[in-house]
Amino acid sequence: MIRRWIEEMASVLAENRACLSELDSPIGDADHGNNMERGFRAVLATLPETEDIGALLKGVAMTLISRVGGAAGPLYGTFFLEAGKPLAGKTELTPEDVVQLFENGVTGIRKRGRSDTGMKTMLDALVPAADALRSTLAEGGDLAAALKAATDAAEAGMKGTIPMLAQRGRASYLGERSVGHQDPGATSSYLIVRALGDAVEGISR
Amino acid sequence: MIRRWIEEMASVLAENRACLSELDSPIGDADHGNNMERGFRAVLATLPETEDIGALLKGVAMTLISRVGGAAGPLYGTFFLEAGKPLAGKTELTPEDVVQLFENGVTGIRKRGRSDTGMKTMLDALVPAADALRSTLAEGGDLAAALKAATDAAEAGMKGTIPMLAQRGRASYLGERSVGHQDPGATSSYLIVRALGDAVEGISR
Amino acid sequence: MKKLIDNADDVTLEQLKGFGLAHDTVEVHFDPNFICLAGGVEGRVAVISGGGSGHEPLHGGYVGMGMLDAACPGQVFTSPTPDQMYEAGKAVNGGKGILQIVKNYTGDVLNFQMAADLLRAEGIEVRNIIIDDDVALQDSLYTAGRRGLGTTVIAEKVCGAASREGYDLDRLAALCRKVNIHGKSMGMALTSCMTPQNGTPSFELGEDEMEIGIGIHGEPGIERMPIKSATEVTSMLARRILEDGAYTRTLSEWDSEKEDWVDVEIQDITFQQGDEVIAIVNSMGGTPISELYTVYAALAEQAEQHGVKIVRRLIGHYITSLEMAGVSITLVKADEEILHFYDAPVNTPALRWGA
């Protein structure tokens, strides 16, 4: 599932390369799609031949850290590094593991980025997604349902960044002029959440 | 008459500033009109309070030399310097003096510029004008008629530069690509000849 | 796309290769990419900087005797990755620690922090000092803070010289911090620029418009307005710099006792009557050198009106944004210590005197 997710992320980020960079143009430096595509292309090329989920996620993290650069590199790198830590040695994931994965990842970004929701960043997609995962499972939903809810929450969170005033990253330099634009990092985060849903669905089909 | 000519040149070159620079654009550096306008503006501002034609023409020459720069500055400067030399002390011009004026001026340009007709330069307007002056007078025409003929000859000479391959000045760098464009210096020369005709006509009217 | 490049996807690589061929005072390493002083560093603090490419000569052009020991170039407008600083740090480490001079962009800050963590794990002491001198950004509480602009060049020059004169790591870090709080910059653009990867301008400006308060990554600035004369533009930038208040912000610095990154509150100086300053009039790339002189004349006039004296100046291309037309102005208040190290000999591809 994790390997499938990684492949799905690589393909969806490559498809959306131009669109993500374009979102980064009015409120950033127009490179977010290039950065993510370059990073995940390297991830695919260097993915270790293991079923150890912790090792796979750490591999993703290290490649992103050394290939992406910019703000997104260390932040997504931290996300996968922290996400993978409790999963070292595991080859199967329970739905609770998936919740844990997202929550650890998000905590890592919060700390590294000194940021939180409402600041017009990737956290505005990732945090609602993590919350939706946990609550759907708590309400008795299965993983597929939880991921569907998480994807919807990430999408809503992503769109919710449009009216926000940026408080972190390059977009924050624009002040009021950052309002009215969708955050590129929140957009890639939405794609990453959706990719997990698609990967899981692909497997169960 | 000479003062009237100088004023007429200044006004017609100012009017044609943009057009002369534009002619200088495809086959030069697009400054001929600016150069000539700047030069004759200075000529007007510094014209000595004398009726001595030689002194007036020398004044024009020195101002052009020190204010125009480029190829046209020293060439037109030399034209007026040489043109004025035999006229020192005179306050009236005979028609023969006018012929002499042009022929001396043209000789000066030939020597300074190591150039001759057929090379796509100001000489292609000035030389036919000088020739027409001399022959019209020789055939019994008056000064007005001679200047009319000179103006027509200068205009024809100017247009005759269009098919020429440039062999002097910046345009010569273009080789074959200089063909098909009217020479800016021949154009200002035509205006200068015409200005004398207009000045004389203005006086006799 | 009107660029002299071979391969839009990795211009940094081809340019680095040429840089290595051209300058035999430096060594260029690949994969990970970094430029370092040929000959190495012994018995003194190594000074490293880096950032996205596209700002040349910053930083690679400043590697050499009396300035940087190493520079880490990222992709165009993208901060370098921690493995670059890690390898560069190991290559130039002379046993006395490493000062990393970091421009305040989220990506740079985070990647240099990770690199510091990696180097520290190897037993190498590292200090990261942030340069955040862009007065276009007023607020610090609700933003990523001020960007790093031209003061970076002065910090690299001054710290490189001080390392040669034996400053230890803490003293060098303190000097770097001082240069930062003494330095203020602001920039403007007449045109946008285009990264080779994207091939389209990063923002659109009308034929009669200019953008004030821009950074160096083709980001839009803080205000768009009709083009004004060079003197008016300069007055606007210079007054904003000269009248800037005692900007206060919180920056992450390494605390070697707590062994963690801690928030440190740092306050800028304000310019006072009688101050002496080092000035940079910097082309953003496409603006020709000649135009910088009208700007300099207007800057000198503004400084004089504020009772501030320009005692040294750099006029040219120092910290650019690809082919962007525009200018940035930097003023750094120069005390005796800063001036001493500024005047010290330097021999780098882009800055050279006394050697």
Place this chain on the structure above:
Amino acid sequence: MKKLIDNADDVTLEQLKGFGLAHDTVEVHFDPNFICLAGGVEGRVAVISGGGSGHEPLHGGYVGMGMLDAACPGQVFTSPTPDQMYEAGKAVNGGKGILQIVKNYTGDVLNFQMAADLLRAEGIEVRNIIIDDDVALQDSLYTAGRRGLGTTVIAEKVCGAASREGYDLDRLAALCRKVNIHGKSMGMALTSCMTPQNGTPSFELGEDEMEIGIGIHGEPGIERMPIKSATEVTSMLARRILEDGAYTRTLSEWDSEKEDWVDVEIQDITFQQGDEVIAIVNSMGGTPISELYTVYAALAEQAEQHGVKIVRRLIGHYITSLEMAGVSITLVKADEEILHFYDAPVNTPALRWGA
């Protein structure tokens, strides 16, 4: 018009004022305009150059210890007038005569000749040496001959140093002539440029076109073609330079016996296997420094293929054409004499080493 200027009708004046304020090693004089070394010239030959403005740092940026004693800037892209060289010559004359280094453009040639005549009338010996190194122009019989490009910079550097080491006027003129016949250049443009006076591009280039064999005045070049990669462009220029024949032309020089300008036939060298050269990779103005390095790498490759070794190089803005994007390449065959004077200390606003 996207320029940082105050007054389009006399940008040269405002830029010169700023230049004078910025650089205290030079003096700027107005009406007529010239820039000269502060302190004057005693007991050695004075070296003077000049030309239209818009090529900065040429020539004003090269006034200083070990290079030019004076520079005479004309209006933008218009050669200076004789009164400028006359006053500059009188100001820097140190009793040993004056070498005037003149780029081969009709306007420059004629105005410097007139200036030489004026100075000679004051009893000052003057030699005009023409730089005509642009290999884009093949023919000399039916044209104004080759234009002066980057070799001018090397001629100014080398002759400035030789004057300091006591060369007399004739020897210095011979050295300058040697640098000229040892030097070959060629340029290309990705964009046109615009003089402040005209406010429109001097020629139009399509989005995918480039112009090969351009000069430095916004004139069109010898050929227009689709944009190629930096390496292909460089190979084209470099091969044309390296394979150029022994170009022969007639130049006007002053004959002090005949007391008149006489035609002198002069022949270029051709590059040979084993030659050592000084290279310039020059931005035409708008091309950023970073792009020059891919060009340098390709140039080094071409030189090697021809068995020619680049022993010194300048990479940056040296002889520009306002904001034009593009590059020019210069190679000067360096013998021991040329290299000795090239390496000598120099301290000018735009070129500095060893001092």
